Amino acid sequence: GPMQFIPSTWQLAGRDGNGDGTADPFNIDDAALSAASYLCAHGGDLTTAAGWADAIYSYNQSDPYVDHVRDRATAYAAQSGTPG
Known part of the structure; x- marks a missing residue:
């Protein structure tokens, strides 16, 4: 899916x-x-960088995956005008 x-x-x-x-x-x-x-x-606390990274890591236990998701989320926020 x-x-x-x-x-x-x-x-x-x-x-x-x-x-x-x-x-x-x-x-x-x-x-x-x-x-x-x-x-x-x-x-846990998704308002912190550590809590956010822990949440993504719980989804897929791969540091490169967490880095990729962080990069994509940052790029999306920049394009949408959302404060990062």
């Missing part, structure tokens, strides 16, 4: 984001809500 959940993680984290009664990993609303819930549950 769009958030690339593996089946075992989806079984634990899958949420129904669009209210249709089904948590579907291929539905963007469900996948986005599930990812947000998973990251918040595993990362």
Whole structure:
């Protein structure tokens, strides 16, 4: 699906984001809500750089992955005008 959940993680984290009664990993609303819930549950304080990095690391235990996500998030924030 769009958030690339593996089946075992989806079984634990899958949420129904669009209210249709089904948590579907291929539905963007469900996948986005599930990812947000998973990251918040595993990362602690997402308002800090360390908490944010811990949350991403909980999603994929790879330092290069965390670096890539941080770089993409920073680039997106710069393009959208969101303070980084």
